[in-house]
Amino acid sequence: MGRAPCCEKMGMKRGPWTPEEDQILINYIHLYGHSNWRALPKHAGLLRCGKSCRLRWINYLRPDIKRGNFTPQEEETIINLHESLGNRWSAIAAKLPGRTDNEIKNVWHTHLKKRVNKKQNNGGDTKDINGINETTTHDEDKESMIVETTSPQQFSNSISTFDISNDNNNDIMSYEDISALVDESFWSDFVSVDNSNHKEKKIEEDWEGLLDRNIKINSYNNSELYDDDMEFWFELFTSNRRIEEFSDIPDC
DNA sequence: AACATGGTCAACCGCTAGTTA
């Protein structure tokens, strides 16, 4: 079994994803699904390896991702499942809808592990794992009691991810705005569709057409890349609506 | 105010398992 060559390929972009890349990936998966991650970036016109695209989609762009802090119940579930499953993060994630293995792994390493260790070292003190009857005064644990709120860290990450540099420009869309725009009804129409039978050639032609449009939309003023977000998204979605018609092509 | 330290999380790396030709 040979190991697949991947990101070391020349010209592959690495590091944080830009909003444009995100949108290209979202739209491509919207239209054609993700039956072949390796071929996806090439067809979509992304300078990323398939692995990177898959990770970005699974850990961040997927429509069913639940953002916000873990609830005490979720934390309890993670602790319990970790006790029985060990570091099988994907198995644990399967029991927590909307949570990714990566996210669970991070939460475990950042505070749940410490909490469990502390508990073990103290020989199991009065602290209740589910967080409801906690007697601890640690800030870290207090934080975990805040249910379904956006943590400062997550907020800042959203900002960094979307690179919103102008604080005063209210027209710029935040991640939350985009999430609201790209709501469940948006996703439900296409994500589950298996488009693997579409002919690759057709995909390339259709997609390149969309890409050209989007590049044109974006390229007219690169120095103020995000000032025209509303127009960008509007154009993008209206383009999609037209190109979506291609999805009616009968399966081969 | 400036620097050091620690926490958080997205992204990458390297491996294995499964699939296909």
Place this chain on the structure above:
DNA sequence: ATAACTAGCGGTTGACCATGT
């Protein structure tokens, strides 16, 4: 049967941010 290939998994890294000194 097996070699080539891909998807998925878990571990690790590094950038960013908050807090402490």
